[in-house]
Amino acid sequence: MPSILEELPRFFNYYNSIFLAKAFLYTLVLSFVGCGVGFLAGFVLAILRTRRINRWAGLRWLATLWVEVWRRIPFLVKLMVVFFAFQFAGGNVSMFTVAATTIALSASAFSAENIRAGIESVHPNQWDAAETMNMGGLTALRRVILPQAWSVIIPPSMTYSVGLVKSTSIASQIGVLEMTSVAKILNQKGFSAALCFGSILLMYFVICYSLNRLAAYMEVRLALPRNR
């Protein structure tokens, strides 16, 4: 313990602090971009799967395949698949792009299911009423269905997002300079493991706890009036 205290000022020197702060931002941006893009894509997938429109039969089938496949593959394997897919396509892309794509892909498949469950939790007679009043599908979705579906969509989606933030640590495997890689590098430079991993532990906690608080806040804000 005394040795760690002694090491503290040396550990949090200017260079290391910037290094850690950058890694923190990197993880944050990676998670945010990945989950954001994934959630939007999940919306499209969920709409394709829930609206029974004949013209969309082919797309619906593809959406189902996409969701069913990506939900069943471990994150590390997905990361490799995306990595080699980019290589195969000849794209010279950054590791950040590879990692963000993998997160978006996972998030799209999982949130598609959450959003679908939310949409389907709303009684079909709400669609009937909207339809006979000549509301278009998207208008009905936005004004009638989603406001009643958020309470089903938000909790599992936020839980999954927290899981994805934690999964970003796996991206250290392909050399993305996020928090876990940085901790490993500092550790290899001779700083004590307790300090290296202790500091990123705190940073992961800060991100994930904030997300949980945000989820709790959104649940209240987006709930139907009776549940507020």
Place this chain on the structure above:
Amino acid sequence: MPYLEIDNLSADYGKVPVLQDINLAVERGEIVSIIGPSGSGKSTLLRVLTGLLKPRAGSVAVAGEKLRYDSPKDLRRAREKFAIVFQQFNLFQNMTALRNVTIAPTIVQKRKAAEVEAEARALLEKVGLSHRIDAYPDEMSGGQQQRVAIARALALKPDILHLDEVTSALDPELVSEVLDTIRLLADDGMTMMIVSHEMGFVREVSSKVVFMADGRVVEVGPPEQIFDNPQTQRCTDFVSRILRH
């Protein structure tokens, strides 16, 4: 020429025929009630007219204008003619009574918000709910919800109002408040098609009663004919069974 003219209308659920060669004419201001055993296609007929189920064959015309149910544009046109009130009310759960009434006129029909709101308040007052304007559906009784649903349908200014078993989901003591509201509309000369099991009410308000069975119109006539002197065996059986108790 009748106001609403239905010619040889047929529809299927999957491969099961549920409406077969329906012919029906409704005059302006008329109240036509549809009765019959469950599964006879009464509600299905209203679902086809309001564009919730695509017809297989036949034609529908309102005031001489033929309605098609094929393209989204045709569907929109058809739905402009009708409004429907459902058995389960189907009020939007995330909106107040007032918003339920104003949403389609403002969002769909793009009418002026202030004008729509004034109308909506008047309609809610007409159905006796001016004190519940800001209530959400699950804060209201079934009868109140159904009256909001009627106000919501009227706000669309339909040519014909369809009422699909609007009292069937209500507690018995709440039925009369909804029936009273419908009587008000009848007094205004609203053209209505009513699917109902309230035989006393049907007999009282209807200008014409349609008896359906197995997806077909079996008998059409004034209420006195259908209830007192039915011309067909099936109608006789049905009426004697329901009037016995």
